[in-house]
Amino acid sequence: MSASAPPPAGSRLLWRLAGFAVRVYYRVTRVGPELPDGALVLVANHPNALLDPSLIQATAGRTVRFLAKSTLFQGQVLSPLIRRSGAIPVYRKIDSGGDTSRNVETFASVQQALAAGEAICLFPEGISHVSGRLESLRTGAARMVLTSTAAGHPVAIVPVGLNFDRLPLFRSRLVALFGPAFDGTDLVERFRDEPQEAVRELTDRIADQMRRLLVEANPRGDLPLVARIDRLYASARGVSRDPAEKVRRRQLIAQGIDRLREEDPARYESVLEDLRLYDEQRRAFGLRDNDLDRRMPPPEVAKFLAREGLRAAVLLPLALVSVVCFAPAYWLTWIFSRWAPDLQSRATWQVGGGVVVYGVWIGVLAGVAGSLCGPGWGLGVGVTLPLLAFAGLMAFEQQTSAWRLIRAFLASRQTPLRARASLRRQRAAIADVLDQVREWLE
Numbered sequence: 001m002s003a004s005a006p007p008p009a010g011s012r013l014l015w016r017l018a019g020f021a022v023r024v025y026y027r028v029t030r031v032g033p034e035l036p037d038g039a040l041v042l043v044a045n046h047p048n049a050l051l052d053p054s055l056i057q058a059t060a061g062r063t064v065r066f067l068a069k070s071t072l073f074q075g076q077v078l079s080p081l082i083r084r085s086g087a088i089p090v091y092r093k094i095d096s097g098g099d100t101s102r103n104v105e106t107f108a109s110v111q112q113a114l115a116a117g118e119a120i121c122l123f124p125e126g127i128s129h130v131s132g133r134l135e136s137l138r139t140g141a142a143r144m145v146l147t148s149t150a151a152g153h154p155v156a157i158v159p160v161g162l163n164f165d166r167l168p169l170f171r172s173r174l175v176a177l178f179g180p181a182f183d184g185t186d187l188v189e190r191f192r193d194e195p196q197e198a199v200r201e202l203t204d205r206i207a208d209q210m211r212r213l214l215v216e217a218n219p220r221g222d223l224p225l226v227a228r229i230d231r232l233y234a235s236a237r238g239v240s241r242d243p244a245e246k247v248r249r250r251q252l253i254a255q256g257i258d259r260l261r262e263e264d265p266a267r268y269e270s271v272l273e274d275l276r277l278y279d280e281q282r283r284a285f286g287l288r289d290n291d292l293d294r295r296m297p298p299p300e301v302a303k304f305l306a307r308e309g310l311r312a313a314v315l316l317p318l319a320l321v322s323v324v325c326f327a328p329a330y331w332l333t334w335i336f337s338r339w340a341p342d343l344q345s346r347a348t349w350q351v352g353g354g355v356v357v358y359g360v361w362i363g364v365l366a367g368v369a370g371s372l373c374g375p376g377w378g379l380g381v382g383v384t385l386p387l388l389a390f391a392g393l394m395a396f397e398q399q400t401s402a403w404r405l406i407r408a409f410l411a412s413r414q415t416p417l418r419a420r421a422s423l424r425r426q427r428a429a430i431a432d433v434l435d436q437v438r439e440w441l442e
Helices: 011-025 051-060 079-084 100-115 140-150 185-193 195-211 222-237 243-263 265-284 289-293 298-337 343-373 375-414 417-441
Strands: 027-031 040-044 064-069 088-090 119-122 156-164 173-178
Touching: 011 051, 011 079, 011 343, 027 051, 027 243, 040 051, 040 140, 040 195, 051 064, 051 119, 051 156, 051 173, 051 343, 064 100, 088 100, 100 119, 100 140, 119 140, 140 185, 140 195, 156 195, 156 243, 173 243, 185 195, 222 243, 222 265, 222 289, 222 417, 243 265, 243 417, 265 417, 289 375, 289 417, 298 343, 298 375, 343 375
Parallel strands: 027 173, 040 119, 040 156, 064 088, 064 119
Antiparallel strands: 156 173
C-alpha cells in the first residue's frame, strides 16, 4: 500500500475486532469530551506497543488512521493486518533500511487525509516505552498541523493520556483520558516566516497538554506506590471514585513523592515506614482499606447472602466450566507472553497469542466433538465455546467480587473494635501527610 492510499475496505471491521480484544483484556474507561468533527490530530503517549492504537480506536468514537513505523508493513507477523488497517508508514532513521526520503510521501498522505476531514493519530514520543515519563516529543505532529492549517485546512489537536494501573496484567484497569481540543492557528503566520520556531512552540504546547492527562511514575517503581497511597487516601477521605478525579489525585501523589523524596528524604522514609506498618497490621487481620469503615447490619447481610446465593447457583457452575475448559489455552497464552522482549510488548504478545491459541483450542475441541458426535455437534461446539469463554469470564469476576465482600465481612467481624480503631487512626495520619503535601504542591 502506498503512503497516499486511502483506508482499504474492511479496516473498520478489523478495528472493531481489535477493539473488542483489548476491551476483553483491559477494563477500559473513557473520560473526556467527544471528539470534534472535521480534520483532527490525536497525540497520545505510547507505553503499550501495538495495543495502543487499538485502545485509541476503541475509545475515540470516530474512525482514526494511525502513523506507524515502516518496518511494520513488511516481513512481520502482523504486517497484513497493519496494511489492512489504513495506517500510514513513517520512515525513521533508527529503523534498519528506513528510507527517510520517503517521508515526503508520508506528509503528503497526512495532508490529503486532513484536507478530507479525517482523524489522524500519532505517538509523538516516537517510541514505545515504559519509563513512566513523557519523553521528549518529535516535531512531526506540530509540523503536520501547521502545514495543513497554513494551506487553508484548519486542524484540531486532541491530547490523549493512556493511564494503566498495571500495564501487562490481564483485566487490569485503563483510563483513556481525552483532553480538550486546541489548535495552532495563532502560529500560522509565524510558521510562514520562522517555521522551526513555530513548530517548536506548538510541540511544547502539545507536550504540556499531554502531561495534564498522565500520571508520570515508573510502572516498576513508583506507580504501584502511587496506586497504593491513592487507595488509602480514597478510603480515608471518602473522595470521588470518578476516573478523571482518580487520575488527578494520582498525578498529585506522584509529584508529591518526587518532591518529598528530593527535598525531605527523612520525612519520605518516615511516611513509607508508617505505611508499611499499617499494611502489615491490616493484612494480619485480612482487611482492606475500605473494610475498616464497613458496617453491615444483620438484615443487610441476610439479603446479601440470599441474593448472592441465587446468583452463585447459576454463575458458579458457569465460571467453573469455563475455567476447566479454557485452562490449557490460558496457560499456553501466559507462557507465550513470557517470551516478549520487553514489558511494553508483553500485553501485545498476550492479546495476539491469545487470539491464536484460543482460536486453535476452540478448533481442536470442536473437531473432537465433530469426530465423536457428528458435524452438527462440532459446529455447535465451535459456535458455543467463544460465548462460553466470555460469559465464563464475566461470571468468574462477579463471583470473585462477591467472595471478596464475604471475606471482608468475616474479617471485620473477627477483628476487635480496638484494633479497627487503631488502624483507622494510622490511616488518617498517613492521609493527613498527603493533604499537607498537596497544599505544599498547590
